[in-house]
Amino acid sequence: MTTPTRQATTPCPCCRQPKARSLYLCSLCWGTLPGLTRRALSRRDSKAMDRLQELHRQLAAGRPLAEIQVTP
Numbered sequence: 001m002t003t004p005t006r007q008a009t010t011p012c013p014c015c016r017q018p019k020a021r022s023l024y025l026c027s028l029c030w031g032t033l034p035g036l037t038r039r040a041l042s043r044r045d046s047k048a049m050d051r052l053q054e055l056h057r058q059l060a061a062g063r064p065l066a067e068i069q070v071t072p
């Protein structure tokens with residue numbers, strides 16, 4: 001059985017450290033992303049889901065965080 005209060009965190013898709021559910025990455029990984037990528041990912045518009053998928057695709061491909069780019 002799972003406790004609802006323990007679900008406030010999820011593992012970071014990059015380093016597997018626990019992070020807040022509302023964040024895409026833990027603060028350490030987030031800080032490693034290029035500024036332009038961070039800014040694009042922070043925007044909550046109709047393309048937000050596409051950008052998240054681009055991020056996850058590149059993480060899955062083993063691309064270094066500092067080189068990840070998403071649709072601006």
Ligand SMILES: [Zn+2]
Pocket residue numbers: 012013014015016017025026027028029030
């Ligand atoms: Zn991380």
